[in-house]
Amino acid sequence: MTHDPHDHDHEGHDHEHEHAHGHDPHAPIQAKEPEGYYPLLADAVRELLIEKGYFTADQHRAFIEKIDARSPALGAKIVARAWTDPKFKQRLLDDGKKACAEMGVDINVANLVVVENSPAVHNVIVCTLCSCYPVFVLGRPPDWYKSAAYRSRVVRDPRGVLKEFGAEIARDREVRVHDSTADMRYLVLPMRPKGTEGWSAEQLENIVTRDTMVGVAECRVQQ
Amino acid sequence: MSWGAGIASRFKPGDKVHVAARFPTKGHIRTPHYIRGKTGVVERICGQYRNPEELAFGQYVGAQQVLYRVRFPQTHVWPDYRGNPKDTVEIEIFEHWLEPAK
Structure with a gap:
């Protein structure tokens, strides 16, 4: 069976966005450009701190979750x-x-x-x-x-x-x-x-x- | 206010202080350029903390620094200031950046 993005049915979802943008919303996600210098540096530091045992990935995630819960x-x-x-x-x-x-x-x-x-x-x-x-x-x-x-x-x-x-x-x-x-x-x-x-x-x-x-x-x- | 309780500080609230006019080109310095060389009055003692100039390079040992809140008149900080002459700016400054002022 071919997979046409238009032939299947989402309930209450009329695919209006496709008409507005004219691209396939089910296309595979591809990285468009490399990450910037600072996001890359932040990732590297985070990974190093986890590797060295200062905190775990879960503790880091939980801290971000805690900040995001504040308003x-x-x-x-x-x-x-x-x-x-x-x-x-x-x-x-x-x-x-x-x-x-x-x-x-x-x-x-x-x-x-x-x-x-x-x-x-x-x-x-x-x-x-x-x-x-x-x-x-x-x-x-x-x-x-x-x-x-x-x-x-x-x-x-x-x-x-x-x-x-x-x-x-x-x-x-x-x-x-x-x-x-x-x-x-x-x-x-x-x-x-x-x-x-x-x-x-x-x-x-x-x-x-x-x-x-x-x-x-x-x-x-x-x- | 009990902020400075039990802290051996060089200055106390109400003291007139002068911010050192030092301009090193390196280091993690938390004293903004615009306030160096200016004179203000200690508003409160904020406590004792690690010196950010050392902390930024991973030094977690040694004595902590007293941190002050210092109030400055805006007309003194910015000679072209146009607001009310009573307007002020308050900044946190570590003790090693402060000198007594007359």
């Missing part, structure tokens, strides 16, 4: 709790790592510095040297956070960059840039907006987005 929803839970529990907020500002551990969130780095926005101060986070980011409370960073443009510009023209993100910071508020250069990671504790009095934790968590915890946006009550 800004975790950070939002921490912020919403800080908004509604002043004692927890104080513990969070005093020692971010310990306070997160209380909520079952393992930070996995030396410490988490939580910086609080106020009518007097707006905080924004960057890593000018590479792309240090609080992965264990926010998940993987967005591409713009890792871009040379953000990293070089937000440190010297934070107000200009924030304006491009749509956040105009009042001139009389201090803008404080946190350059994540060594062992700490940073999380912005955004201001709780007016009109959220009496909201449930879940309602509050919904308005705490990734960008508000990096400091390129402020929390808003959705219109």
Whole structure:
């Protein structure tokens, strides 16, 4: 029997993509080009570390799985709790790592510095040297956070960059840039907006987005 | 804040410090170029950690370095800074990059 990609039937699948692209979706997968230098180097180092017994392939996979399971929803839970529990907020500002551990969130780095926005101060986070980011409370960073443009510009023209993100910071508020250069990671504790009095934790968590915890946006009550 | 508790540090929060204006061309240095030679104030002691300049070359022995968070006025860091004169930048800097400032 010949194997025509069109003659068999997938339930609820009309093969529209074939018409759009005009190629055989069942063709064998072939490598198009060799891997780049750095991905290849990373693979080689990983294999060497496994060979030398520093960790197993399964431990390495499990670590990636653990990172991939993190998302800004975790950070939002921490912020919403800080908004509604002043004692927890104080513990969070005093020692971010310990306070997160209380909520079952393992930070996995030396410490988490939580910086609080106020009518007097707006905080924004960057890593000018590479792309240090609080992965264990926010998940993987967005591409713009890792871009040379953000990293070089937000440190010297934070107000200009924030304006491009749509956040105009009042001139009389201090803008404080946190350059994540060594062992700490940073999380912005955004201001709780007016009109959220009496909201449930879940309602509050919904308005705490990734960008508000990096400091390129402020929390808003959705219109 | 208990961050510096029990740590023998050369500087304490509130101290004015000067970042060394050294520009070695080699090594894994976590002191950004733009802050070398600038003066700021210690905001907190972050603890003691391995010096990344040694760690990057596989040295896991010897004394750890005190790590500080230092706050700088933006108008001092960038002479053409256009924002509010109160705007600041905070950076983690290891003790061996800091000198006392008057």
